[in-house]
Amino acid sequence: MPLLGLCRIPIVQGRGNITIDIYFLDGHNMIAEQLYHTVGHELEHAHHAASGDYYEWVEQWGEAAAGYYSEYLAYKWNVDHLHIASYPGARRHYEGGVNYYAQKYLEARGAF
Numbered sequence: 001m002p003l004l005g006l007c008r009i010p011i012v013q014g015r016g017n018i019t020i021d022i023y024f025l026d027g028h029n030m031i032a033e034q035l036y037h038t039v040g041h042e043l044e045h046a047h048h049a050a051s052g053d054y055y056e057w058v059e060q061w062g063e064a065a066a067g068y069y070s071e072y073l074a075y076k077w078n079v080d081h082l083h084i085a086s087y088p089g090a091r092r093h094y095e096g097g098v099n100y101y102a103q104k105y106l107e108a109r110g111a112f
């Protein structure tokens, strides 16, 4: 992947800025569709924090399950937007993320 994204959220709700970082890796070609999906994915995490949902999940389920659930929803955002922008391997990558983080979330909740 030529791009990496990161969403930084304050540990305590409302105590600091929510930011997203997008890293462009040297020596890799980047296409607009990948930028679209990387920014959208990170903004989905930012929305979870800004809405307060993420902090409620942490309170209810703990940090691990909350993080996995946020990832599950962010990857689901990617899958739901593949009809707008896609590239080779995108569907496999994002559907893989949905399945992986759904599993991790359920494990963290003690469902298995």
Ligand SMILES: [Zn+2]
Pocket (backbone or CB within 6 Å): 041, 045, 070, 071, 074
């Ligand atoms: Zn993510």
